[in-house]
Amino acid sequence: MTSQRQFTTALIDPGRPVPQGLVSPRGTPDAKRFAVYRNNVHVSLVEAVAARFPVTRQLVGEEFFTGMARVYVGENKPQSPVMLHYGDSFPDFVAGFPPASTVPYLADVARLEAAWSDAYNAADHATLQVAELGAVPPQLLAEVILQLAPPTRFLRSRFPVGTIWSAHQARPVVIPAVKGGECVLLTRPAADVRVTVIPSADLAFLEFVQQGKSLSEAAEAVLTSFPDFDPGAALVGLAGLGAFAVSQAGASK
């Protein structure tokens, strides 16, 4: 009897022989036949990673990317039949993959792409409109605790990853000459995911809101590091991008 354990052990280790009991119509083991399964698994998983990280792939080219993804796939099998989350750990893998170190921003671009697909598949939820904020009496606004909309993701990078990513959304790819780090916000204000480079202070503000701080607490916390921070402008700007959810708590206050 050929157990599924024997099958999978040979499936993930090409060095192993064909499991006993698997035969061709001639009644003998046939490595090329079993290799079809190995190849299907490997190729389909590499393709799943490639589909989620298209800009990362463009940055290093197909051959390099496939080689890197093959190593990743060899070490990381999906833990669920829902493949939408496969590759969550790929950005960290890229960061620790020595041959990729010549492209120092690669892992952060991969982080942005992982966040993009998370935002794309996140739950539908009404986003807080700027007009709704305007309707809150100013004396109460300070105490409001906002929640982030389910698709809202953000990341901080030492590299201009928002600019690099955006440049790859058009053809031909023209990367503007930018230097320095960028903070990137991903939202889904209406139908589709929106990627926006935001000021570092705005990202800090979002982090404090995410921790459950009220608007005044979050603003004060940001102002200690960014004295020029304008909480009102940031709030309107971020709400306009669809960063916040309509929450019962906020509405009732």
Place this chain on the structure above:
Amino acid sequence: MSFDRLPARPGLGLKPQHYAQIIADKPELGFFEVHAENYMGEGGPPHRYLGAICEHYPLSLHGVGLSIGGQNALDQEHLQRLRRLVDQYRPESFSEHLAWSSHDEGYFNDLLPVPYTSETLHRVANHVDQVQQVLGRRMLLENPSTYVLFAESTIDEVDFLDAIVRRTGCGLLLDVNNVMVSAVNHRLDPHAYIDRFPIEHVGEIHLAGYDETTDEAGERLLIDAHGSRVRPDVFALYRHTIARTGALPTLIEWDNNVPGFDVLMDEVRLVDDVLAGTAEQRLAS
């Protein structure tokens, strides 16, 4: 719009790159089929588009990850995800594979083969029972494409499927390309397979393109690739099938190197001609 079943017409697999065109053009098609696992995200554009497309077309929900042929117990969490999708979209058909894809190490994203013995028959029948119970509906079980045989198998594949149907009351999804792939790979007669198949239980047909290589003995080995047009010999086998079954809902599967929508519609017209031919024959007789 609500439909009570898939119509006996051609259908296509729904691909994200075609969402907008389908909504704009409303092509003449019997139904769309989606892989259930691609719609297990919580929200966003995939659900918005699928919802809009379901307004105009019957839906076939086709699972690829339930691992019905697995030695382990069914993944109850996954079964509940399927149930939520079924409740949300009320598809006209739900189908899954006679195969396994998960084991302790994880999910392999491929349909792996099952030996045909009284033990596996019992296990698969139990799993199909569970699926039908949780989903509250009859499912279709699809015949596999395989590249190896199990020395331990004691039951013929058609007999195995027939026994599952009798034990569980499920229906069958007859993948004609899989029949050709397995028949060539295992030196069997594909027409004889179709002629023995319990056609009265077939709720849907799948067609796809195969690739070709050779095994260690240098003999033809077909690969179920879903990346090209339906090959002429599979189309001939499809005509043979339809002559026996009458018109049935027929899906063109094209999952890799997906072409433009017009190429898919060319394939649809070929299927339409076969199905229309059956209708004419019936009128004439």
